[in-house]
Amino acid sequence: MILLIGAEKGGTGKTTLTTNLAAELANQNKDILLVDTDTQGSASKWAAMRDSIEDDQGDFTRVASVQKFGSEIRKDLLDLSHRYEHILVDAGGRDSVELRSALSVCDKIYIPLQAAQFDIWTLSVMDKLVSEAQIFNQKLHARVVINRASTNPKVSETQSALELEEELQSLEFSQVVIRERSAFRKAAKRGLSVCELTSKDLDPKAAQEITALYQEIFGDDE
Ligand SMILES: Nc1ncnc2c1ncn2[C@@H]1O[C@H](COP(=O)(O)OP(=O)(O)OP(=O)(O)O)[C@@H](O)[C@H]1O
Ligand SMILES: [Mg+2]
Numbered sequence: 001m002i003l004l005i006g007a008e009k010g011g012t013g014k015t016t017l018t019t020n021l022a023a024e025l026a027n028q029n030k031d032i033l034l035v036d037t038d039t040q041g042s043a044s045k046w047a048a049m050r051d052s053i054e055d056d057q058g059d060f061t062r063v064a065s066v067q068k069f070g071s072e073i074r075k076d077l078l079d080l081s082h083r084y085e086h087i088l089v090d091a092g093g094r095d096s097v098e099l100r101s102a103l104s105v106c107d108k109i110y111i112p113l114q115a116a117q118f119d120i121w122t123l124s125v126m127d128k129l130v131s132e133a134q135i136f137n138q139k140l141h142a143r144v145v146i147n148r149a150s151t152n153p154k155v156s157e158t159q160s161a162l163e164l165e166e167e168l169q170s171l172e173f174s175q176v177v178i179r180e181r182s183a184f185r186k187a188a189k190r191g192l193s194v195c196e197l198t199s200k201d202l203d204p205k206a207a208q209e210i211t212a213l214y215q216e217i218f219g220d221d222e
Helices: 014-027 042-051 073-081 097-103 120-136 157-165 182-190 204-221
Strands: 002-005 032-036 064-067 086-090 108-114 141-149 172-179
Touching (some): 002 014, 002 097, 014 032, 014 086, 014 108, 014 141, 014 182, 014 204, 032 042, 032 073, 073 086, 073 097, 097 120, 108 120, 120 141, 157 172, 172 204, 182 204
Parallel strands (some): 002 086, 002 108, 032 064, 032 086, 108 141, 141 172
């Protein structure tokens, strides 16, 4: 499967979700490649950090990664999809040539959306991009996943999201909501996923959220 994590808005959690899912796939012994299409290279840095973890800190499965830029990504992804079981593409935070190019070949796109920045305008840009891509890439399945949602149960972003869904043509909402949890930042700094944190750093709720997202995306492939 080629999974694209993309959004035209920056800082919504693309790299966070890509790296967490990549680590989980690697831990399930899946043959995966992380493709970083963002010139900031955060996902590649995460993978490099993961490589450099000393053995005495734990035994973490390596995540292979490459950086790819420009419109050739479409061809590169098609070639790579014959060599890897799963390809995870981390797109940059804007309407880039990489985002459009990857949209034309991927099987799924997950679009992280920050609950606090919820706005129909942002989503309608992605809705249009996905609708256009689906003309040529009919298998493309697109979901929005709310990230950094408040942990306060009184704040109900999920409900407002569901109300927006009716106005969208090609996007549906993920069943999973990822909440604002410091474990995501702790894991990112160390080249890990939240499911790999231990002792005082472990946050079982963050781990549950990533496991649920993993199941929703890859569950049918097991
Ligand atoms: N669920 C979360 N809980 C806490 N912090 C989070 C969560 N998701 C993301 N963050 C933090 O928010 C910041 C932005 O996340 P991230 O880098 O994944 O976004 P991005 O969409 O890849 O950004 P860019 O558009 O710059 O590539 C990071 O500091 C990250 O650690
Ligand atoms: Mg990023």
